[in-house]
Amino acid sequence: MDSGEFFGPTAIAGLKGLACPILLYNVDDPTGHRDGRRFDSLLKALPLYDLVVVVRKETEAECLSLGAKQVMRVIRSYDEVAHQPFLNxxxxxxxxxxxxxxxxxxxxxxxxxxxxxxxxxxxxxxxxxxxxxxxxxxxxxxxxxxxxxxxxxxxxxxxxxxxxxxxxxxxxxxxxxxxxxxxxxxxxxxxxxxxxxxxxxxxxxxxxxxxxxxxxxxxxxxxxxxxxxxxxxxxxxxxxxxxxxxxxxxxxxxxxxxxxxxxxx
Missing domain, CATH: 3.40.50.2000 (Glycogen Phosphorylase B;)
Incomplete structure (x- = not known):
């Protein structure tokens, strides 16, 4: 799930029926305060994900405190195709x-x-x-x-x-x-x-x-x-x-x- 802001516990629980790992990847700051209540549904669903992937130390710690089973922190990324420079x-x-x-x-x-x-x-x-x-x-x-x-x-x-x-x-x-x-x-x-x-x-x-x-x-x-x-x-x-x-x-x-x-x- 990329971002996950539109999916609450009911939706993620339904996806669990697919019998495969459900991952959340979020490069925003869902546990911060800049975006108001934008991530309310995501935060409620955190405990249902098999892995939550975030990009900052604070988010990693806060997701764990909110019940996430497993949290991984990564660096943001570029796209190998979309951001390929002009050869000439x-x-x-x-x-x-x-x-x-x-x-x-x-x-x-x-x-x-x-x-x-x-x-x-x-x-x-x-x-x-x-x-x-x-x-x-x-x-x-x-x-x-x-x-x-x-x-x-x-x-x-x-x-x-x-x-x-x-x-x-x-x-x-x-x-x-x-x-x-x-x-x-x-x-x-x-x-x-x-x-x-x-x-x-x-x-x-x-x-x-x-x-x-x-x-x-x-x-x-x-x-x-x-x-x-x-x-x-x-x-x-x-x-x-x-x-x-x-x-x-x-x-x-x-x-x-x-x-x-x-x-x-």
Missing amino acids: PTHIPTEFRSEVIFIGTWMRYEKRDEFLLHLLEQGLPLSIWGSRWKKSPHWAKLQIAYRGGSLSGRDYVAAIQGSKICLGLLSKGNRDLHTQRSLEVPFAAGLLCAERTTEHLEMYQEGKEAVFWADAKECASICHRLLLNDSLRENIRVAGQKRVLALQVGNENICRKILTHLRIG
């Missing part, structure tokens, strides 16, 4: 080429708009792709950087690979220490520039496989420096792609680990 970068359409890019949704209370506005005020050549940005109270100043709505498929890969630097912003409401972008960006041949967290530092060697920052001021400074140094930027990008492959966190890898864990358990 010259085939990336012009409209998806940029200097510094952020791909993501405007979210109330996350202050992503304030962060990106600070980058613009620091003179960073920023491009923004994603939905709901017109709802931002800072839209009048941000719209100069806005390139279009949410991206998917080859357009998503083109925007990552076609940028010189790709920003990875966390969801604080979701207690994130890494996101899907943390893996998708390096795999899709982009240079990851994200917040410095314990999990990011475990994944990548700072300054050699990815770059990290503590705030918007440091982020702007790092981006300006990288934009002036093509060879350094390319070295980090290539090293980051090699590292994410070595981590073995593609969807196939993660699914294999989950199934192996279940057989052992």
Whole structure:
């Protein structure tokens, strides 16, 4: 079951009649507070799953306290097919080429708009792709950087690979220490520039496989420096792609680990 938000105890009990293991895979924060009552049905059904798979330590502990039989924590993943980079970068359409890019949704209370506005005020050549940005109270100043709505498929890969630097912003409401972008960006041949967290530092060697920052001021400074140094930027990008492959966190890898864990358990 992917996410599981629409399935309560009755539905999962019915699935148990299939006489096969019932697994839950959830990369959100179902035991957190950002999404209100979105995961109420899932939480009630937790004890019925044979294995619950989550992506953060807090969720792992909280699912166990709510009666989950067995909980496994994994890193998020990229998709080996959907996020495959262009073999020939010259085939990336012009409209998806940029200097510094952020791909993501405007979210109330996350202050992503304030962060990106600070980058613009620091003179960073920023491009923004994603939905709901017109709802931002800072839209009048941000719209100069806005390139279009949410991206998917080859357009998503083109925007990552076609940028010189790709920003990875966390969801604080979701207690994130890494996101899907943390893996998708390096795999899709982009240079990851994200917040410095314990999990990011475990994944990548700072300054050699990815770059990290503590705030918007440091982020702007790092981006300006990288934009002036093509060879350094390319070295980090290539090293980051090699590292994410070595981590073995593609969807196939993660699914294999989950199934192996279940057989052992």
